[in-house]
Amino acid sequence: MTELQIELISVGDEILLGHTLDTNFHWIANQLANSGYRLRWHSTIGDNESDMRHQFRRAWNRADVVIITGGLGPTHDDKTRPVLAQFFEDELVTRLDLAKRIEDKFAARGLKVPFDSQKMAEFPSRAEPILNKEGSAPGIHYCEDNRDLFSLPGVPVEMQEMVTNYILPKLNEIQKGVFHYHIFRTAGIFESGLNELIGSPELLKPVELAYLPSIDKGVTLRLSVSGEDEEKTKSILAERADQVRNLISDFIFTESEDSLAEVILEKMRKHNLKLAVAESCTGGLLSNNFVCVPGSSDVFERGFTTYSNESKIELLGVEASTIEKHGAVSGQVASAMAEGALECAGVDIAVSVTGIAGPTGGTEEKPVGHIFFGIADKKGTYTESHRFDGNRTTNRRRSVLTALTLLWRRLKEQ
């Protein structure tokens, strides 16, 4: 028993031209992984018959399962159906049952079938149609030479319905092995630091270890393993996950897909705590990290984007003399901002950021990338400063991640 080799092909000029972000690929990869399969190859080709034929040939030669998305619609640039039929040396025949379904679909909206859409009932003679419950173009399933090819529409809801209710059940029938993974999401440590704590990945074999660093999300670790026996595979993964967890537990904020902001909101919600944010150089980006989470309103109370000195003084009660003496970018001002936000908003915890994001505004003492953070709660105020070496964008994004990390740590200590 070996692992199923699965290949996905996305068809569409709009993807290669950068007009459309290929979320279908991401969604399918995710569904397969969650069901214990692994996508081995993916490629994107344009609406070009020769490129389609080449890629179909390559995929059919090397994979057990080929999934194609896109190009099944009724317009002139939808070429998947005829190219597939040609590739399999098959012919398109009009299927009255499919024509009837398409007619019914249009009739339900009070429409007649447009001339072009009738084409969708011309179906490869040796293939099985995958009924489209969300739209009109049927999917195509070829099962020949001990392998399977599924061709799906590119419209996300139609494609998703077919993957969930047709392809995944089919894969369970032809399954030849199992695959599992586990993730750790970390904050406050670099990839290299984690690497030092964990040591050689060889020690984790047969489990594979991958580091996935992100400037917005921190470093995610992924442990994955494939095998033949469901129970054995799961148990070796759990064992290695315990091993890794022990080495880096201080830095793990979740073992799920949740973001750091989501973890913070969840923790605060549980303890009925309210949050306010006072930010200067991050200019709303920190607040946005919370507000983008559905349901954040029961924790996130308000945000102050105090970009000017006046706004720091008027909204947060920072003393003008503090700004004059230490500068708007200083630990003292970060501290006063957090304390001011705590009091003005009447919340339980407040976090502040003030810094020099660049490209200008740096001095020898406080260069570009020098950022100060403050956290205030009823126990007191804590400040910290960091020096980042990126451009304005990266300095601001790193500042957001750092502020979130400090807040998460503060909540953990309580």
Next chain:
Amino acid sequence: MTELQIELISVGDEILLGHTLDTNFHWIANQLANSGYRLRWHSTIGDNESDMRHQFRRAWNRADVVIITGGLGPTHDDKTRPVLAQFFEDELVTRLDLAKRIEDKFAARGLKVPFDSQKMAEFPSRAEPILNKEGSAPGIHYCEDNRDLFSLPGVPVEMQEMVTNYILPKLNEIQKGVFHYHIFRTAGIFESGLNELIGSPELLKPVELAYLPSIDKGVTLRLSVSGEDEEKTKSILAERADQVRNLISDFIFTESEDSLAEVILEKMRKHNLKLAVAESCTGGLLSNNFVCVPGSSDVFERGFTTYSNESKIELLGVEASTIEKHGAVSGQVASAMAEGALECAGVDIAVSVTGIAGPTGGTEEKPVGHIFFGIADKKGTYTESHRFDGNRTTNRRRSVLTALTLLWRRLKEQ
């Protein structure tokens, strides 16, 4: 002139496992299209040496330019560098200049170079390093057999910097013949509306017209033409650009790469005007659109992220009775928020947003996606409402673009 055949390869298990959405692919495709190139093939492979070798071989055989992203970092699953060296029958040699740069990068953060990171200075002997201004792993440029291969880190900011400042200029050198393009960036109109105003793209031949819609940036139009004679090519492009400009001039906010927020800031700076933002459902994202622009501090005064009702009342002076009577999501509250921000911040113009981003909170009268906007200045207050049909993320992003559009229009009228 023949078109450059460009292939992109994304490397990383995390993409095939559906953990990471491959925004690098989308970003690169977009940049190439905006610069007049077309990505012909794209594929994704895992951190697997055999798959990497096969795909490198295939790409090198068929493409003029190969771009690879991912797998250049310091950890064991970063295999692109050794696999590339092997593929080119080259060897890795320690480059002291690169080692020094990596050391300096870490030293700037007060760190020593971790053992694994030293590996990044082992560089293919025949390749050219692409310096990494945002991180430590250098990119790799092979130019052999009359074609080019660029291998870039997967970290978006590092990759983006290299594409912008290294690859695009190189492509301009490689590209034979002349190629020119002109862009129009528009606000307040959909692709279909522009299409109606402009009519058939056939009328613009030999100039090509592309619509590049973006949920954050509005619809960009790109006119492009290639030819052999510099003067003739430029002149036909200018002629067609005039033709298009006449048809859609009301909607053009710039003919440069500037964002709508940049155009607004520039216009306000010129008239010495100050801006404040009061936002609820967009939660800091609107402020961030201004603050992310270097030098925004001479225009952007402050932002209020008034997520709770209390914060709207306390910070912006919205009457509790207004909220009670009309609801926090209403034209009346949007209007009061903008007026409150104008007064509290003592600025010349203020913009407000309040709405139901979703997924919950909708009612029959005010469904999810119903968003209210306000603009206040010394002439008075203007409100507008929109209904978007996306999810929380897209509704919030559309709201930001709409607020920017209204502000831009208001400034234009003055």
